[in-house]
Amino acid sequence: MTNNIHKFGGSSLSSAERYKSVAKIIIGQAQPGDCVVVSAAGKTTDTLVKLWQSYQQHDTQALADIVLQLNNHQSDLITQLLQGDLKRSALTTLNEELSLVAKLASTEQLQEAALLAHGELWSARLLAAYLQQLNVAACMQDARGLFTLSDGQLLHSQNTQQCSELISQHKINVVTGFIAANTQGDTVTLGRNGSDYSATLLASYCNAKQVYIWTDTQGIFSTDPRKVNKAIKYAKVCRAQANLLARLGNPVLHAKTLSPLKNTDIKLAVRSSFDVQASSTNVVKEGCVKQKRFITTLENIDLLSVEGLVEGEVTQVSQLIQHSLHHFSSAGETYLIVPAVATHQVVSYFAGRANISESNLHGCALVAPEQDINSLSTQARELLNLHNIEPRFVHQDSGYVLLLTDQLIDSDVLNVLHDKLITKGQEIALIVAGLGNVGDVFVSQLSAQLARLSTDFNIKLVGLARSQKLLFNPSGINVQHWKNQWQLEAVDYSSQDLLTAIGQLDYEHKVVIDITASEQFSQLYPDFVALDCHLISANKYAGTAPTPWYKALQHNIAQRNLYWRYNASVGAGLPINFALADLQNSGDKITRIEGVFSGTLSWLCSMYNGATAFSELLLEAQQMGFTEPDPREDLSGRDMQRKLLILARELGVELDLNDIALAPLMPDELALGSWDDFLANKHKLDTFIEEHARNAKLQNAVLRYTGLLSIGHDSVTAKVGLAYVTPNDALANLTPGDNIFVINSQWYSNNALIIQGPGAGKEVTAAGVHSDLYWLIKNLK
Numbered sequence: 001m002t003n004n005i006h007k008f009g010g011s012s013l014s015s016a017e018r019y020k021s022v023a024k025i026i027i028g029q030a031q032p033g034d035c036v037v038v039s040a041a042g043k044t045t046d047t048l049v050k051l052w053q054s055y056q057q058h059d060t061q062a063l064a065d066i067v068l069q070l071n072n073h074q075s076d077l078i079t080q081l082l083q084g085d086l087k088r089s090a091l092t093t094l095n096e097e098l099s100l101v102a103k104l105a106s107t108e109q110l111q112e113a114a115l116l117a118h119g120e121l122w123s124a125r126l127l128a129a130y131l132q133q134l135n136v137a138a139c140m141q142d143a144r145g146l147f148t149l150s151d152g153q154l155l156h157s158q159n160t161q162q163c164s165e166l167i168s169q170h171k172i173n174v175v176t177g178f179i180a181a182n183t184q185g186d187t188v189t190l191g192r193n194g195s196d197y198s199a200t201l202l203a204s205y206c207n208a209k210q211v212y213i214w215t216d217t218q219g220i221f222s223t224d225p226r227k228v229n230k231a232i233k234y235a236k237v238c239r240a241q242a243n244l245l246a247r248l249g250n251p252v253l254h255a256k257t258l259s260p261l262k263n264t265d266i267k268l269a270v271r272s273s274f275d276v277q278a279s280s281t282n283v284v285k286e287g288c289v290k291q292k293r294f295i296t297t298l299e300n301i302d303l304l305s306v307e308g309l310v311e312g313e314v315t316q317v318s319q320l321i322q323h324s325l326h327h328f329s330s331a332g333e334t335y336l337i338v339p340a341v342a343t344h345q346v347v348s349y350f351a352g353r354a355n356i357s358e359s360n361l362h363g364c365a366l367v368a369p370e371q372d373i374n375s376l377s378t379q380a381r382e383l384l385n386l387h388n389i390e391p392r393f394v395h396q397d398s399g400y401v402l403l404l405t406d407q408l409i410d411s412d413v414l415n416v417l418h419d420k421l422i423t424k425g426q427e428i429a430l431i432v433a434g435l436g437n438v439g440d441v442f443v444s445q446l447s448a449q450l451a452r453l454s455t456d457f458n459i460k461l462v463g464l465a466r467s468q469k470l471l472f473n474p475s476g477i478n479v480q481h482w483k484n485q486w487q488l489e490a491v492d493y494s495s496q497d498l499l500t501a502i503g504q505l506d507y508e509h510k511v512v513i514d515i516t517a518s519e520q521f522s523q524l525y526p527d528f529v530a531l532d533c534h535l536i537s538a539n540k541y542a543g544t545a546p547t548p549w550y551k552a553l554q555h556n557i558a559q560r561n562l563y564w565r566y567n568a569s570v571g572a573g574l575p576i577n578f579a580l581a582d583l584q585n586s587g588d589k590i591t592r593i594e595g596v597f598s599g600t601l602s603w604l605c606s607m608y609n610g611a612t613a614f615s616e617l618l619l620e621a622q623q624m625g626f627t628e629p630d631p632r633e634d635l636s637g638r639d640m641q642r643k644l645l646i647l648a649r650e651l652g653v654e655l656d657l658n659d660i661a662l663a664p665l666m667p668d669e670l671a672l673g674s675w676d677d678f679l680a681n682k683h684k685l686d687t688f689i690e691e692h693a694r695n696a697k698l699q700n701a702v703l704r705y706t707g708l709l710s711i712g713h714d715s716v717t718a719k720v721g722l723a724y725v726t727p728n729d730a731l732a733n734l735t736p737g738d739n740i741f742v743i744n745s746q747w748y749s750n751n752a753l754i755i756q757g758p759g760a761g762k763e764v765t766a767a768g769v770h771s772d773l774y775w776l777i778k779n780l781k
């Protein structure tokens, strides 16, 4: 059974390395019986088109040069990928084919379609051979045996029959895209981007479940992500909007690609072959998804009015110029939007029925839910006017408005339009994990916060998770009554359940807020990022993970234009990360940070005077919600070591946890065993502290647990441990529970910048998480 059709475009096959990546994807994702449709590698079709032009111009020298160029390119790919007999056979076939091309050219018998077909034949043959070399059961399929056309029309029942006879159920079928045959057996092409069409046709003939279009973009965005870095990748787009976008010139999908899927349940996903982990855009049936807002720009187009346009003509002319075309009626006229380079061809096609109504135009089209179009159209015109752009032609229709202008819509204007017209009305889904001390307060404060934050976005809390139970509602949890809903509806779950639920959300933005103290939960961050989730962490584990993992995470976050905020992980609600970022962004260089970065240890050291046992004070700190779930994470110095590492990484210093020297504030033996074991032996902690307190007193000093990061020209000192601090030191005069960060930099060299205040506690930490959420939402705008 053919379940899946995978299609790889030219950019996915542009080098031997890319072929290897594609093979890896196929091995990971395809089953025997599945089909892999391929385009010509890299720019091969363009080169073949040039060859055809040289042939028509009788330019024999150019023709010979291009044959040589093609030979070199294909031979290089073959030599880099294949070995032994497979290599020899592929090189011989290539040689024979190119010799034949040269011979047919010299005898003036070259056929355009048969010539262009070589690109796909070479890709399919090479990929199938490379898979065989990797011991994958794969075969090449020439689509001229699968798709037959008569008078330009596909013979659907014959093709279904051919596919059922020829597609192997025991192998992966590597099928040539773009090409087909006519009833005489001559090669015909399906037009530019025809490989996508080949894939969806094959899916309908084989009754497949899913088509994957693997490409060099990650999916369908609200606008061109190369011009607008806040462009949003949509998880789901309905077929009608995808179709409209294609006709309006959006390059991700070609209009005819979707036509074979009409009236079927076949799913289509656009995925990146360069970033397999990244989530896709799924193009789904009408009614299964809310309509989205898009803005697409048009450049160098002409507006043609056409008399007596009949059904089928637009498809034919699209085929002729190999470009999706949009037509519409306005004030009794029928118009076609045509790329200026193709106007001449289109005018000749209509033989006197087409006139250029407006020429040399640019502009944009806004695609949006029907009810938004009126107001978007008015706002778009106002915004363009502000930039001295007066649309020459405006057309508003079902689900879109077209604004054609004399000036190009450059990326500055596009950014403004996107910001004002597309961002508004978008939805943000929040998933909060960890409902302990901090999480409980955070969610309880959320209702008031959402009221303030919802001016630009529609924000919904969709998920709440503890270690064992999950409450997930894609339409939104009632933020005021979340505790009741939790009691009634939270269910047991696995990490995979959570990832699947997030993957199915149809929101423009998703934010996972980690208020757990769980290392295991932090290990899901790469999966969240692959699902295009922004991250906010109070949890310190991901920020202190081993350098390669941490760097890969930061890299993937940056690649996807996502945000990761973790201000609350150091200093709770204190704006320490903001301050460091601000100093660095202003060109300052931080050389030293010293201080007390643990609320628990600050409180314990300040409160301890010998009257109450240290271990009793520790239990009090635990009650107040200052400590980590296991307070030994604080006493061991590990928590402060983590904070120092987060700060160091914030300053670009490459360290791992164990590079930071650590002296614990408890005897080593207490680190072993359970919390109950610790409680049974807590007198050992008291003795340990009493001794240090006595020594400190002898030196007329007080106990403090401190951290130091000192960044020299070629060395870094990083350590946390117990210190005896004299009474006049800033670190000695802390309100119990305060953190203090004494920062020296180029600009604050003699007189340090000091940030001080409560460094632990549920309210202040929840406030720190809210501050990150506020920052994130303002920056999405």
Ligand SMILES: NC(=O)C1=CN([C@@H]2O[C@H](COP(=O)(O)OP(=O)(O)OC[C@H]3O[C@@H](n4cnc5c(N)ncnc54)[C@H](O)[C@@H]3O)[C@@H](O)[C@H]2O)C=CC1
Pocket (backbone or CB within 6 Å): 433, 434, 435, 436, 437, 438, 439, 465, 466, 467, 468, 515, 516, 517, 518, 520, 521, 538, 539, 540, 568, 569, 570, 571, 572, 599, 625, 626, 627, 628, 629, 759, 760, 761, 762, 765
């Ligand atoms: N308490 C404080 O003053 C501060 C805490 N933090 C950090 O905030 C985080 C939370 O601290 P607290 O609320 O005090 O801890 P807590 O122990 O009271 O709460 C942790 C919560 O996480 C949940 N959880 C544990 N594993 C989970 C998993 N795998 N998936 C989903 N949920 C899971 C638990 O069920 C619990 O609800 C910790 O990472 C802590 O280091 C940061 C700054 C200050």
Ligand SMILES: N[C@@H](CC=O)C(=O)O
Pocket (backbone or CB within 6 Å): 569, 570, 571, 572, 597, 598, 599, 600, 601, 626, 627, 628, 634, 639, 759, 760, 761
């Ligand atoms: N246990 C931590 C909580 C904040 O990170 C502390 O005491 O500082």
